[in-house]
Amino acid sequence: MTTKKMAIIATKGTLDMAYPPFILASTAAALGYDVQIFFTFYGLQLLRKDLSDVMISPLANPAMPMPVPMPVMVQMLPGMESMATMMMKQKLKKHGVASLEELRDLCLEADVKFIACQMTVDLFEFDKSEFIENVEYGGAAMFFGFAGETDICLFV
Amino acid sequence: MNFDKELNARGLSCPLPIVKTKKALADMATGQVLKVIATDVGAVKDMQAFADQTGHTLVATAEENGEYIFFMKKK
Numbered sequence: 001m002t003t004k005k006m007a008i009i010a011t012k013g014t015l016d017m018a019y020p021p022f023i024l025a026s027t028a029a030a031l032g033y034d035v036q037i038f039f040t041f042y043g044l045q046l047l048r049k050d051l052s053d054v055m056i057s058p059l060a061n062p063a064m065p066m067p068v069p070m071p072v073m074v075q076m077l078p079g080m081e082s083m084a085t086m087m088m089k090q091k092l093k094k095h096g097v098a099s100l101e102e103l104r105d106l107c108l109e110a111d112v113k114f115i116a117c118q119m120t121v122d123l124f125e126f127d128k129s130e131f132i133e134n135v136e137y138g139g140a141a142m143f144f145g146f147a148g149e150t151d152i153c154l155f156v
Numbered sequence: 157m158n159f160d161k162e163l164n165a166r167g168l169s170c171p172l173p174i175v176k177t178k179k180a181l182a183d184m185a186t187g188q189v190l191k192v193i194a195t196d197v198g199a200v201k202d203m204q205a206f207a208d209q210t211g212h213t214l215v216a217t218a219e220e221n222g223e224y225i226f227f228m229k230k231k
């Protein structure tokens with residue numbers, strides 16, 4: 001039985017979009033897949049050592065369920081983003097969903113390989129010292145070497 | 157049902173029950189049985205899928221007081 005492979009291209013850095021790559025990768029790894037995640041654009045935010053700044057905005061997020069309907073004029077007020085982030089984190093905790101840090105650690109423990117897009121690291125002038133250690137830096141062509149052989153390839 | 161190790165996955169949601177199951181099985185020997193207790197209803201299908209896809213055997217399942225119990229035998 002050959003090992004199945006999965007590649008994920010992670011391009012988003014908000015709290016809601018941070019979960020799919022890590023959950024899918026850790027689950028696949030638990031099922032025996034060989035997994036690699038390519039972090040590019042805002043997905044790079046998920047490689048920061050400190051993930052506490054990963055947030056979710058109530059503004060222009062009409063699909064996000066809210067406890068009370070919130071007019072756009074209220075969504076844009078100072079503090080609303082922090083409040084939405086705090087409420088989302090509380091909800092995640094209450095439902096027993098792992099924190100981002102925990103999921104990321106589980107991925108690394110399960111030998112999921114993290115690749116950071118060198119081009120967008122340079123583009124946004126990110127400081128590598130702010131990223132976690134176990135990351136390889138490369139480009140799309142390099143990632144296609146793995147992605148081209150996968151059974152599942154996802155874009156988040 | 158005899159088991160060699162117990163994993164308390166109560167209160168944990170997807171993907172934690174199966175990710176932790178995999179981790180717990182890693183330290184066990186072939187043929188040993190891991191008992192997993194979960195409260196996430198999604199774990200029922202996940203554990204069967206885990207067994208189907210990894211080759212470990214889900215020897216028995218039970219439901220007691222709103223908790224789901226799984227006996228997973230390491231391949």
